[in-house]
Amino acid sequence: MSINRYKITKTISSIFVHTFLMAVAMTCLFPFIWMFRSALMTNQTIFVDKGLIPSTIHFQNFYLAWTKGGFGMYFINSVVYTVCVVFGIVLISSLAAYAFSRLKFPGSNFLFYMFLAAMMIPLPGSFVPLYVLMNKLHLVNTRIGYILCMINVGLSLSIYIMKTFFDKMPSALEDAARIDGCSKLGIWLHVALPLARPAIAVVVIFNTLNVWNEYILAMLLLNDKSLMPLQRGLMVFQGTHSVDYPLLMAGLTITVAPVVLVYLFMQKHIIKGLTAGAVG
Amino acid sequence: MKNRVFDKFSFLEFKGVAENYLFILPAVVIFSIFYIYPFFEILNLSMHEWNGISLARDFIGLGNFKEIMQDKVWWSSIGHAGYITLIALTFQNMLAFALALSCDRDIRMRKFYRIVFYLPPVLSEVVVGLIWQWILNSGMQSGKPIGLLNYFLTKVHLNHLVHNWLSDPDTALTCIAVVHSWKGFGWGFIILLAGLQTIDRQLYEAAHVDGAGVFSTFKNITVPMMVPVFVMVMILTILGSMQVFVLVLSMVGQGLVYHTEVPVTRILASMTGMSRFGYACAQGIVFGLILMIGSFMLNKISKKAKQE
Numbered sequence: 001m002s003i004n005r006y007k008i009t010k011t012i013s014s015i016f017v018h019t020f021l022m023a024v025a026m027t028c029l030f031p032f033i034w035m036f037r038s039a040l041m042t043n044q045t046i047f048v049d050k051g052l053i054p055s056t057i058h059f060q061n062f063y064l065a066w067t068k069g070g071f072g073m074y075f076i077n078s079v080v081y082t083v084c085v086v087f088g089i090v091l092i093s094s095l096a097a098y099a100f101s102r103l104k105f106p107g108s109n110f111l112f113y114m115f116l117a118a119m120m121i122p123l124p125g126s127f128v129p130l131y132v133l134m135n136k137l138h139l140v141n142t143r144i145g146y147i148l149c150m151i152n153v154g155l156s157l158s159i160y161i162m163k164t165f166f167d168k169m170p171s172a173l174e175d176a177a178r179i180d181g182c183s184k185l186g187i188w189l190h191v192a193l194p195l196a197r198p199a200i201a202v203v204v205i206f207n208t209l210n211v212w213n214e215y216i217l218a219m220l221l222l223n224d225k226s227l228m229p230l231q232r233g234l235m236v237f238q239g240t241h242s243v244d245y246p247l248l249m250a251g252l253t254i255t256v257a258p259v260v261l262v263y264l265f266m267q268k269h270i271i272k273g274l275t276a277g278a279v280g
Numbered sequence: 281m282k283n284r285v286f287d288k289f290s291f292l293e294f295k296g297v298a299e300n301y302l303f304i305l306p307a308v309v310i311f312s313i314f315y316i317y318p319f320f321e322i323l324n325l326s327m328h329e330w331n332g333i334s335l336a337r338d339f340i341g342l343g344n345f346k347e348i349m350q351d352k353v354w355w356s357s358i359g360h361a362g363y364i365t366l367i368a369l370t371f372q373n374m375l376a377f378a379l380a381l382s383c384d385r386d387i388r389m390r391k392f393y394r395i396v397f398y399l400p401p402v403l404s405e406v407v408v409g410l411i412w413q414w415i416l417n418s419g420m421q422s423g424k425p426i427g428l429l430n431y432f433l434t435k436v437h438l439n440h441l442v443h444n445w446l447s448d449p450d451t452a453l454t455c456i457a458v459v460h461s462w463k464g465f466g467w468g469f470i471i472l473l474a475g476l477q478t479i480d481r482q483l484y485e486a487a488h489v490d491g492a493g494v495f496s497t498f499k500n501i502t503v504p505m506m507v508p509v510f511v512m513v514m515i516l517t518i519l520g521s522m523q524v525f526v527l528v529l530s531m532v533g534q535g536l537v538y539h540t541e542v543p544v545t546r547i548l549a550s551m552t553g554m555s556r557f558g559y560a561c562a563q564g565i566v567f568g569l570i571l572m573i574g575s576f577m578l579n580k581i582s583k584k585a586k587q588e
Contacts, residue, residue, distance in 0.1 A: 017382045018389075024379060025396040027462070031411045032399070034428065038414065047421055050431055092306045099303035106297070111304060118315055122571045124523055125547045125564015128557055129321035130314065132332065152314035155307060184299055213404035215526050220552075231406045235530065238410060245418065252407055263402050267395055270402065274467070275474040 032256065039249035046246055058246070065250035070225060074233035075254060080143070081229055082211045085150040089158050089207050090200060092151065097162030098188050102171065112163070115156045131220050139221075146221050150214065154207040161206075161273070165199035166192065202273035205266050212259060230255045326562040331555040344562035354563060357541040358570070364457040364542070365521035372461035373517060376468030381502075383469075384476040394473075397466035405463070409530025412459045416531075417446040446532050449539035456531055456540060460524055468513055475509030476502070511582040515575045522571055543567045 038046060040057045049055055066072040099105070100112045130149065131140070139145025173195065177187045193200070218232040228236065234251055237243075263270060326344055328337040348354055379397060383390050400408060418427045425444045433441045445451050479502065487497045525544035532540050541549075543563070550560035 014387070017387065021379065021382055021389075021393050024375070025393055028396050028399055028466070031408075031415060034415060035411050047418075047426060050428070092310065096304045096307035099300055103300040103303060104297075105300040108304075111308065115307075115311065118311070122519055122523070122568050123319065123322070123564070124544055124567045124571070125322060125561055126315075126318050128547065128551050128560045128564060129318035129325060131551070132321065132325070132557065133313075133318060135332075148310065149314055152310050155311060159307065184303075188303070209402055213406075215404065215406050231404055234406050234410060238530070239533070243419075245414065248410065249414070252410060256403060256407055259403055260399070263399070264395070267398070271394070271398065271470055274470055 035249050035252050035256070039246060039253045041246050043244065043246060061246045061250040062254070065247045065254060069237060069244075069247050069251055070233060071230070071237075071251045071254050073226060074228055074230045077227060078212060078229040078231075081147060081150065082208055084143075084147045085154065085211045086204055086207045088147065088151040089154045090203055093155055093158035093203065094162050094193060094196065094200065095188065097159045097166055098192055100159070100163050101166035102174070102192075103184070112159075115159050118156045119160065127216055127220055130217075134221060141221065141223050141227065143227060146217060146227075149217050149221065150211055153214075153217075154210055158203045158207065161203055162196065162199050165196055169195060201266075201269050205262070205269050206273045208262065209259065209270070322561045322564060325558050326565050328558040330557045332551070332557045333555075337558070340558070344559045345566065347559065348562055348566055353538060353541060354543070354546055356538070357543050357546045358567070360453055360540065361522045361524065361542045363453060364460055364524055365518055367454075367457040368461050368464060368517050368521040369514060371458075372465045373468050373513060375461070376465045376513075377472050379465070379469045380472035380476055383473055394470070397469050399466065400463045401467045403463075405524075405526035406530045408459065408463050409527045412455075412462075413446060413531045416455055417444055420444075452532055452540050456524075456528055459531065460521060460527055463527070464517070464520065468517070471513055472506070472509060475506055479505045507582065507586060511578065515578055518574060518578070519571060522567075522574075 033052070037052060037054055039061050040059065041049065041054050041061075042056075042058050045054065045056065066075075096115075100108055134140050134145050134149070137145070139148070169192075174187050174191050177191050182190070212229075213231065214229070215231045215235070218229050219235070222228050222232060225233070225236070230251075234248070234255060237248055237251060325337075327339060327341055329340050329343070330337040379393075383393055415428045417425065420426065425442060427445070429445065430442045433439070443451070445455050483501050483505075484497060487501055492500070523544055525542050525548070528540055528542055528545055544567075547560045547563045547567070550556045550563060
């Protein structure tokens with residue numbers, strides 16, 4: 001009797017909890033469903049048809065957005081920036097983190113705390129002097145300028161993540177390699193990096209999302225349409241006088257789709273990176 | 281002879297240390313150029329009046345800072361960011377905590393919820409802003425504001441609420457704050473859930489054996505154990521929400537829309553709109569100091585509260 005009652009209260013409370021969680025989950029998903037369904041409509045139907053499933057499905061918008069809307073170009077630019085920046089960050093931050101963790105040299109603590117401090121101190125207007133600097137170096141409106149700036153953006157946190165990983169990693173294999181006469185660079189490349197794969201995965205995913213989603217520097221540094229990444233392209237498209245909403249929604253879908261795919265496959269690493277950075 | 285050996289050793293040592301520096305060289309070079317130089321340049325520029333192009337920069341000392349003190353639009357933009365932050369601190373974090381508590385147990389589909397709640401935070405503010413702009417406000421048709429929300433309001437006979445949500449000064453900022461909270465609660469949820477899961481289950485069992493009810497367990501075990509996580513989430517929420525601006529640009533755009541101005545859009549306006557680079561830098565410094573003092577004070581208060 002008492003066990004029965006316990007079961008009933010438990011079931012009722014779990015129904016309440018699930019209703020609550022489900023309702024919130026729906027508000028998370030709905031805007032993206034609405035975006036996708038709006039991308040399947042035409043300019044004639046989009047303001048009239050309010051059904052969740054459009055009466056006529058119109059896949060052509062994706063083709064038009066990719067070609068006429070310029071989103072194909074923006075997409076390729078985004079891919080180029082993301083690949084270059086993430087590669088640069090992994091290379092540079094793993095070298096530095098390995099040195100901070102394993103090698104001895106004067107000033108290593110000071111330099112490491114300098115990178116840490118950069119993560120802690122908020123510098124809201126730093127894009128102003130950065131823009132001035134890029135202008136001086138003639139790197140405004142160039143791919144390499146944007147890539148270098150973005151490498152710097154992700155560097156500090158990546159060094160921190162990699163260093164904490166190296167600190168916890170036993171150094172026995174590296175010692176063995178050193179005794180066998182392997183150079184420092186060789187140990188880093190052939191021993192340390194393969195072992196640090198979990199940390200590299202976190203760094204890669206964190207920075208991939210960061211570069212893909214970046215807007216402010218892309219806005220300040222890139223004026224040529226042919227250089228713009230997706231986020232910037234979306235805002236340019238939206239800024240035109242009469243917004244072609246079906247095409248805008250198709251462009252948004254093109255922007256969102258890779259992120260969602262990466263997220264679904266890698267969400268374990270993403271959440272690990274998030275909580276590693278935050279909860280000790 | 282002895283000396284020579286010593287010399288050779290110190291040379292090898294020197295070579296080893298120099299080699300070690302090569303590992304950090306690329307990072308230090310990039311960091312110096314793109315972080316340290318701008319850090320000092322912002323201090324330098326803030327004391328100049330400069331249009332960003334001409335070779336001459338007029339040194340005006342603390343003139344920009346004095347001007348900021350009287351800049352009403354600037355302080356109202358800080359007020360707007362404060363309002364967004366207040367909503368994020370209450371609405372967003374309470375929702376995140378309620379969800380985290382609901383998921384901190386053996387519950388079906390926990391993985392599904394976790395994936396879905398963290399979806400808005402992984403997408404960009406441009407994307408989120410443009411989608412919500414489309415839902416809240418998609419322009420006018422035959423003199424009437426349209427958009428999904430307005431359509432829904434007419435359907436449930438709340439015609440008096442139908443209006444341009446994002447161009448009305450009374451509702452625009454609240455809409456931005458709500459969308460910002462919508463984008464952010466999944467992040468708070470993940471961190472708070474991770475915090476909840478570090479609490480030792482045996483504490484709950486002991487409390488249960490001692491006859492403690494759900495509420496007193498929550499009050500005497502969960503909340504005290506979570507205080508450090510709460511403080512961290514609060515500080516990060518404040519830093520993130522005060523600096524929000526891409527969402528503002530993508531939802532209402534930048535122009536002379538003073539009722540949705542936030543500090544970073546003001547800095548951008550000083551820089552690109554008015555070509556006053558020195559003033560923009562001074563605004564950045566003032567804002568950065570406000571943020572640092574704010575998070576420092578919160579940290580102090582929480583430490584004091586913990587001791588008592």
